[in-house]
Structures are given as structure tokens and as C-alpha cells.
Amino acid sequence: xxxxxxxxxxxxxxxxxxxxxxxxxxxxxxxxxxxxxxxxxxxxxxxxxxxxxxxxxxxxxxxxxxxxxxxxxxxxxxxxxxxxxxxxxxxxxxxxxxxxxxxxxxxxxxxxxxxxxxxxxxxxxxxxxxxxxxxxxxxxxxxxxxxxxxxxxxxxxxxxxxxxxxxxxxxxxxxxxxxxxxxxxxxxxxxxxxxxxxxxxxxxxxxxxxxxxxxxxxxxxxxxxxxxxxxxxxxxxxxxxxxxxxxxxxxxxxxxxxxxxxxxxxxxxxxxxxxxxxxxxxxxxxxxxxxxxxxxxxxxxxxxxxxxxxxxxxxxxxxxxxxxxxxxxxxxxxxxxxxxxxxxxxxxxxxxx
Amino acid sequence: xxxxxxxxxxxxxxxxxxxxxxxxxxxxxxxxxxxxxxxxxxxxxxxxxxxxxxxxxxxxxxxxxxxxxxxxxxxxxxxxxxxxxxxxxxxxxxxxxxxxxxxxxxxxxxxxxxxxxxxxxxxxxxxxxxxxxxxxxxxxxxxxxxxxxxxxxxxxxxxxxxxxxxxxxxxxxxxxxxxxxxxxxxxxxxxxxxxxxxxxxxxxxxxxxxxxxxxxxxxxxxxxxxxxxxxxxxxxxxxxxxxxxxxxxxxxxxxx
Numbered sequence: 001x002x003x004x005x006x007x008x009x010x011x012x013x014x015x016x017x018x019x020x021x022x023x024x025x026x027x028x029x030x031x032x033x034x035x036x037x038x039x040x041x042x043x044x045x046x047x048x049x050x051x052x053x054x055x056x057x058x059x060x061x062x063x064x065x066x067x068x069x070x071x072x073x074x075x076x077x078x079x080x081x082x083x084x085x086x087x088x089x090x091x092x093x094x095x096x097x098x099x100x101x102x103x104x105x106x107x108x109x110x111x112x113x114x115x116x117x118x119x120x121x122x123x124x125x126x127x128x129x130x131x132x133x134x135x136x137x138x139x140x141x142x143x144x145x146x147x148x149x150x151x152x153x154x155x156x157x158x159x160x161x162x163x164x165x166x167x168x169x170x171x172x173x174x175x176x177x178x179x180x181x182x183x184x185x186x187x188x189x190x191x192x193x194x195x196x197x198x199x200x201x202x203x204x205x206x207x208x209x210x211x212x213x214x215x216x217x218x219x220x221x222x223x224x225x226x227x228x229x230x231x232x233x234x235x236x237x238x239x240x241x242x243x244x245x246x247x248x249x250x251x252x253x254x255x256x257x258x259x260x261x262x263x264x265x266x267x268x269x270x271x272x273x274x275x276x277x278x279x280x281x282x283x284x285x286x287x288x289x290x291x292x293x294x295x296x297x298x299x300x301x302x303x304x305x306x307x308x309x310x311x312x313x314x315x316x317x318x319x320x321x322x323x324x325x326x327x328x329x330x331x332x333x334x335x336x337x338x339x340x341x342x343x344x345x346x347x348x349x350x351x352x353x
Numbered sequence: 354x355x356x357x358x359x360x361x362x363x364x365x366x367x368x369x370x371x372x373x374x375x376x377x378x379x380x381x382x383x384x385x386x387x388x389x390x391x392x393x394x395x396x397x398x399x400x401x402x403x404x405x406x407x408x409x410x411x412x413x414x415x416x417x418x419x420x421x422x423x424x425x426x427x428x429x430x431x432x433x434x435x436x437x438x439x440x441x442x443x444x445x446x447x448x449x450x451x452x453x454x455x456x457x458x459x460x461x462x463x464x465x466x467x468x469x470x471x472x473x474x475x476x477x478x479x480x481x482x483x484x485x486x487x488x489x490x491x492x493x494x495x496x497x498x499x500x501x502x503x504x505x506x507x508x509x510x511x512x513x514x515x516x517x518x519x520x521x522x523x524x525x526x527x528x529x530x531x532x533x534x535x536x537x538x539x540x541x542x543x544x545x546x547x548x549x550x551x552x553x554x555x556x557x558x559x560x561x562x563x564x565x566x567x568x569x570x571x572x573x574x575x576x577x578x579x580x581x582x583x584x585x586x587x588x589x590x591x592x593x594x595x596x597x598x599x600x601x602x603x604x605x606x607x608x609x
Contacts, residue, residue: 184469191468191475192482195455202444209404209442210522211430211459220465 048271050228056265059201067128070248072233098230264310405429435524453486456521
């Protein structure tokens, strides 16, 4: 076992504690409003995990993300409201449709590299938004889709049922999806598939000389990222129950991006940390209205300047530095195997998030 | 002797400039072939053509009796040609061993579903990739540095690691683009030792190099390029006494 693999097992206790906290949360915070904020954070986090895969791990900045989020939401909205599908069928349909859209967009846009791809994806995002805004007969245009039904009740074996007009039920549904997302992301980035993405992020040229098909790998990453954007959108539709075109506007992508950059791109915890932090701060700065961006702007600049890998990345490099300082100076000049392994451990933690 | 690689009138033009023109070149299985020539002679372009980084403007490339002309870089790698770059290319933000694990990617078949469900195929391939990386790391003499971050190892160790990454794809032909660039004399010795060791393990080596002493000691045969054309080919002894080569390096009137 290399340290890089061992390190995954460390900190299991922390994850367990966090998991229990998340499970008990509806009973800890009594304010419905606060619980609503947390639900929104989780939902955004799911979408941001998608963005993190394509940007943080594969190194491709896609600005079409909110478009896929919109596709997911409107798929659920239209299927349940107009065609009376069950939410539980509409949810996977939304994810699949978002992924299919991802394949189509990816096939064209990923032929471009770096910022050309980014600009192209911004245009795609705008086109998706405009389509949603102007396709009145399907999406009700600017009026929005009003009265999307909540997820259908799930009957329990002992009689009774889980009803999703209840905030707690919604919370657990979104939490379940978030856990699923983190589980999938963790498995992907700690496998050869994840290594392939990171190889492309580090150097497309080098990745292709070792036999990696850069285009198909990027496409895979892009489609998975669209899938999770679609999932987040679908949950949004079933929870908020009103859909307006602005949710799919590139502005939304920039909100996701802000949360990801602050939380830490290319780290596993980054999307969740970013979503929780930015949203709670946003909510507490509600009284400032749009002026709150005056707070966020400089803050984002500072984070990007001093913590290019966000708060999570910053935390790991700080931990690393403290650990190195604890060792006597002479020790790390000629790094003995123990220290080297130690150092490596934090390094790989940092890489894996 | 069997040919592993040959090119027939391989040509690459950029606009009106021909960087490589009508080069007939061949490498025998199991030898060390060196490509030399003055700066701007088209050596790196020549390597880029063989490894699929640039599509040729004309001519053919045949590898192990199979035409590979115009294949993209990753497909060429799958056929069994690996390369290194003039400037050391590595994945900088990871550990030494992590750099090599990914080198086995082209031998793995797992897709993202395998990684999500941790199928037996995924487990087996992850293990194989790690074993492969360990083996290569020992081969290039970096076994001790396995869990160190790449930015903490020496320039010479990075060169070895870059060669290791190419070897991790288990190639039949290895193209080395100036392996000794930027390292000192003593380190050149150990690098030569490594290149010989690679050849002895059954991998054919083709290298571009400017350090003549190294080339003359290492190569079985040498091809000389100048202005994109092949001006000479032969054993180190023949090349050293070849008038056209001397002219190309020292200047003088064009004779070729």
C-alpha cells in the first residue's frame, strides 16, 4: 500500500461525525428558514460537484453548467406538471436528458481548447437559457412553470407514507442525493479514470503521449458533470416548485463558480464547503441586496490570490506547512523516508481533497 | 535484422518552409539510433511526426510492418511508441509514484462504471498499474523516492522519472528528445547507463542529443539531419569522418 492509498482511510472518524451531524441536523436547527438554506446549499453543492469534476479535476472551465441545471429542472417541471409523470420517474429522466445534452454540446465544444472552449461553453449556456426563456409553448417562457408538484409520497410498509410537502423529508431526499454524489465523485477521482482526468488537467500533451485519448476522456468528464447539474436541477424543481428562466442563466454558472473557487476546486470537500459558506454569508448579507457583491468581489480576489485551491486547498497546505515546521530544520534537507512519506501523505490528501 | 521503424520520404512543411523534407529513415530492432544535427535541423519536428503530434505533409511512417502515418498521438502510443520531451514533462503536483501509475492507463480497460462500483476488473487493474509503476520506478533507480512529491526531487531524477513514465506504457520503441539537456557531466554517465539498460531489456531506443560524447559512446548508428534533410547515416566512426557532417556543423559551403 502506498501512502497515497492509505491516506484515504485516515479521517474516517471525521467523516462519520459529519455524517451523523448531517442526519441529525433537522432536529438540531429548529428554524425552518435555516433548514431551507441548508437544503439549498446541498442542492447547489451537487451541481458544483459536477463543475468540480470538469474544472477542478479535468482542467476545463465550462460556463454552460447552469444550462444543464436548467435542463434538469425543466425536464422534471414539464414531465410532472404537464404530462403528470411521477417525480421518481422524472428525476432519472432529467439526469439522462442533461447527460444527453452534455454529449451533444461536448462533442462540438470540446474540440476547442482552453479559453476557446470556455468562451464557446458560455455561448452554449446562453443559448440554453434563451431556449428556455423563449420556448413559450413548452416552458411557459418568462412566466415560468408554476405549481410543479412535489415528489410523490412514498408509502411505508407499516402504513402511512413519507410526504414531501414536509421540509424534513425534502432535506433527507436532498441529503441522500448529495451523499450519492460525493460517493460517486470519491470513487471516480480515486481510480484510474480520475487519474486520467487529472493527467489531462496537468498536461494534455503528456497525457496523449502515454496513450490517453484526451478528447473522449474530456467528453466523459463533461457528461458526468452535466449529469450532476441535471440531478441538482431536478431536485430544485421538486423542492422550490416554481421554475423561472433565470435559474439557467450564465449568471447562475458564475454563482456556482464563485462557490467552487472559494470552497476549493480539485478537492473533494471544496464544493460542499463553498456552497455552505457562500450561501450562509449571502443569506446573512440579504439586507445589503446587490451590494453584497461588493463584499464577495474583494473576498474572491483575496482567495484566488492567496489560496488558489480555495479554502479546502488552503487548509491542506497550511496543515502541511505546520507539519513541516514541527520537524527540525536539518531533517527535511535530507528527507528521511519517514518524513518523506509523511509529507507525501498530506500532499496526497491535499490532492484528493 | 528486422526493421522496427522506417519512414519513406517523410515531409513536413509549415507554409513555404519545409522543416522535414523527404527523409528516409529506419531503425533496426534492438539498436540505439541517434538523430543529430545543428539547431533547427528539424530533429524535434521529425520526432513529432513519428509520435503523431504533427500530421505529416507527405510520406509514410511504418512501425513493425504497420502503417501509422497520420495516427493521433494517443493511438501511436497504443501501437507501442513512447516518447519524452526536450523540456521535462511530468505531472508536477503529484507524487513520484502517482506519475507512473497513470502510465499503465493504456493497458487498462476499466471505465467509469467500473470505478464507481469498484468491480473486480477495476481492483485488478488498479493493482496491476501500481505494480507496474513500482517495477518501473525500481528500473529507473527511483524506488526510494516513490512517495515524494515530484517538485522535491532533483533535475536528474526528474529526467529519469520522465523516461520512466514513457517506459510505464511498456513501449517497443522509445523516442528520447534530448534526454541529457540541462544536466551535468556526471549525471550524463548515469543516464547513459540507464539508456543502455533500457536497450538491454529489449526496447529499441531512438534519441536526439546534442552532447556528442554521449552520442558517440551510446549509439549503434547515427542519422544526421540538416535543413530538414538527411545528410548522412552510419556508425559513429563513419559519421565522425563524414565531410558533409563536418561542414554542417562547422559551416562552409553547401555540398549536399
